[in-house]
Amino acid sequence: MxxxxxxxxxxxxxxxxxxxxxxxxxxxxxxxxxxxxxxxxxxxxxxxxxxxxxxxxxxxxxxxxxxxxxxxxxxxxxxxxxxxxxxxxxxxxxxxxRPFHPALDGWKFASSTQLFLARITLFIQTLSNLQYFQKGFLPISKNAEVIQWVKTYIMSQKQTRQELAAELFEELRMCLKGCTERDASLFVLQLTGYQRVGFTKNQLAYQYELDEHYVHIQLLGVIHHIIEKVSKNNESFHVLSSFLRDLYLELPLTSSTLKTYSWLQKGKTLEEIAYIRRLKESTIEDHIAELALFVPSFSIDAYVSPKQQEKIISAFEGLRTNKLKVIKEEVKDDVTYFQIRLVLAKHFT
Structure with a gap:
């Protein structure tokens, strides 16, 4: 398989x-x-x-x-x-x-993973070539924004290239200490530098006799591990934290949900927000359910009374199912599917 x-x-x-x-x-x-x-x-x-x-x-x-x-x-x-x-x-x-990488967290880091990886790999390639006074090289990224970001970052640094390289090396070493030797090697071998072309995932799979898709998921896990470690301790990772500064989102919410959240914080009701944003009320309900899932401080009491919450919780614990229709039939009360979704989101995730 x-x-x-x-x-x-x-x-x-x-x-x-x-x-x-x-x-x-x-x-x-x-x-x-x-x-x-x-x-x-x-x-x-x-x-x-x-x-x-x-x-x-x-x-x-x-x-x-x-x-x-x-x-x-x-x-x-x-x-x-x-x-x-x-x-x-x-x-x-x-x-x-072949277990899942313990640091793998796609939802939390999906919005930052690819751009972070593009920046760091191009930065390493660029810094490596500049240390050997090689200015003419083919960048591994064709993304103009990434190329410009790396150029701007290097130009803004006061350290010498050697000092910057040494600092980055030490920061990556600290991060990769938390990985297995194999996973750390997978990450390092994919990097491109001066007179060195990084391995493709297919080549890494062949080298380690692994499935290519497993190599892919392990590399994702390593990247998520680095992002998590750096984001929790910015002061210890001066260089790596710069690659994340405008990427890492504390709340993993869709942009539309963030807009709804902003209106809720201003005291607007579900119906008022639907009118203001010219969206269906069911769409705003989706946003509120998302907030219940991901924002610990978000209260659902305005939408589901404590008594209704108790009944839904009791039904869920008895049935052990996420099927809304089955729970609704068990509750035998005037509760909506939206209310059941909110309770499941708040209490059982």
């Missing part, structure tokens, strides 16, 4: 047949919709958000068909699957041999 198939099988296990397979596709490729965000958090798979951005729909469907053919999953409804005992045994074996 390749690691995309392993990841899909894990997601099917977590979803328990309560969502369609295409929800997994949207999660893995990074579709930033309210449904994807909420399902990722509720079912414990948000760390895989945008983990395989290069996965196309046809390849995804082929992976699901393979899992079904191998009897690792079975279809319960149209495009809804549950894992079989055979699939459970295979998944346990796979994750024992």
């Amino acid at each position: 390749n690691y995309i198939q392993v990841s899909i099988l894990f997601c099917i296990k977590q979803l328990k047949g309560e969502r369609t397979a295409y929800g997994i596709y949207h999660l893995l490729t990074g579709k930033k919709s309210a449904q994807t965000i909420q399902d990722g958090k509720i079912f414990g798979i948000s760390f895989l958000f945008q983990s395989f951005v290069y996965l196309d729909k046809r390849s995804f469907e082929a992976c699901v068909a393979y899992l079904k053919e191998q009897q690792y999953i079975e279809e319960t409804e149209n495009q809804k699957y549950v894992m079989t005992d055979k699939g459970q045994a295979r998944l346990e074996d796979e994750l024992t041999a």
Whole structure:
């Protein structure tokens, strides 16, 4: 099995047949919709958000068909699957041999990962060449904004190139100490410098006899580990923190939800915000559910009374399902699907 198939099988296990397979596709490729965000958090798979951005729909469907053919999953409804005992045994074996990187957190770092990586790899290439007085080289990034950012950053530094290189080396060494030797090597070997071309993921996979998709996910984990370590201790990482300063978002919210949040903080009601923003009330409800998921201080009491919350919590704990319809039928009260979503988001994620 390749690691995309392993990841899909894990997601099917977590979803328990309560969502369609295409929800997994949207999660893995990074579709930033309210449904994807909420399902990722509720079912414990948000760390895989945008983990395989290069996965196309046809390849995804082929992976699901393979899992079904191998009897690792079975279809319960149209495009809804549950894992079989055979699939459970295979998944346990796979994750024992090839576990997810412990620092992998796709939802938290999706908005910063690619730009951070582009900046740091181009910066290393540029600094390496400049130390050998080589100004004419082909940059590994074609992104004009990234190229300009690196130029501006280097020009703004007071240290010599040698001092800057030494500082960056020490900061990366400190970060990579928290990784396994293999994962640290995977990260370093992909770097390009003076008279040195970095390995591709395919070459790294061949070198270490690993699946290419597993190499990809491990590298993502290393990058997330670096971002997490640097963002928590900026003062110890003078150089690396500069690469993150305008990227790292404390609240992992969609831009539209942030706008709704701003209006809520000004005292506007759900209905008023829908009118002001010319959006459907259901869209604003999605935003509020997202806030309940990701903002610890956000209270849902204005939308669900404490008594209703108790009833929904009791129903969920008795049924152990995220199916809104089933919970609503159990509550037997005048509660809406929106209210149930809020309670699940606030209390069970």
